[in-house]
Amino acid sequence: MELTLRTVHDSDLPVFFRQMNDPEAVRMAAFTPKDPADRDAFDAHWKRALASDAVHRTILVDGDVVGSTAVYGEPGEREVTYWIDRAYWGRGIAKAALAALVAEVPERPLYARAAADNAASRRVLEKCGFRVTAHARGFANARGEEIDEVVLVLEG
Template sequence: MDIRLRGLVDDDLDRLFTWEQDPAAVALAAFTRSDPSDRAAFDEHYARIRSDPSCTVLAVEHAGTFVATVGSFTMDGEREVTYWVDPDRWGRGIASAALTAFLEVERERPLVARVAAHNVGSATVLRRAGFVEVGRETSYAPGVGADVEEQVFRLAG
């Protein structure tokens, strides 16, 4: 797949904000902001992570078009990966290709990934990239306003 990773730029934020408001995407991701339509919270979040040297956030281009983000951050002493794909482009292998490319950039291991247990697509992406499920937890998910079972994956190595 013809994908390229690059730095996230200001011009990407309007599209990303739109994607992160998609009701189906929020329901699948679950662990999002409690109000996906709150632009100030969105802008604050991205300003914070883009200025934090311990966070990596990259744009993903497919055939020259911005289609996703992929990144990593440290939480509770563990390095975690995250990604978000334009909902109009789900099911085309973009998340798998982006994560595979990102794993060449993010060399720290082990890596952790968390996904709502009902998000079968994201769990499949992680397994294809070599992540193994190591547990399940139930946590409050602000995006859906309820407790959600979460699968925890790890990539050793």
């Protein structure tokens, strides 16, 4: 398996849109847009995101687009995020992609958040050096309710 990160191309966006409309993936991620199926909102989000100073990368495995990852936010409060196509779960792709991203972005600290019941995402983050520093509650659009979340940090 050859994993690479590259800048996001416009041709990646339809793939990301499809990936972000997988009901099981949406439920697991929990903190998603209000309506993942709203293509106009999706396009507006990506237009803003790609115009920002955030670092957005497409995740490729053997040349196929399998997800995305990013570092975004204000200096000193920047967060990481990632999304992997469910067909590729359980192969170590999320961990490898996130490790590559944090190696590319030397800024520290970096933060992450995950639904407290998303053990797989928490494991990925912890394998990349993130440590749980807080517990919080937040409204999860994908579940239509407030849920527990963990806040993690990657220090220098």
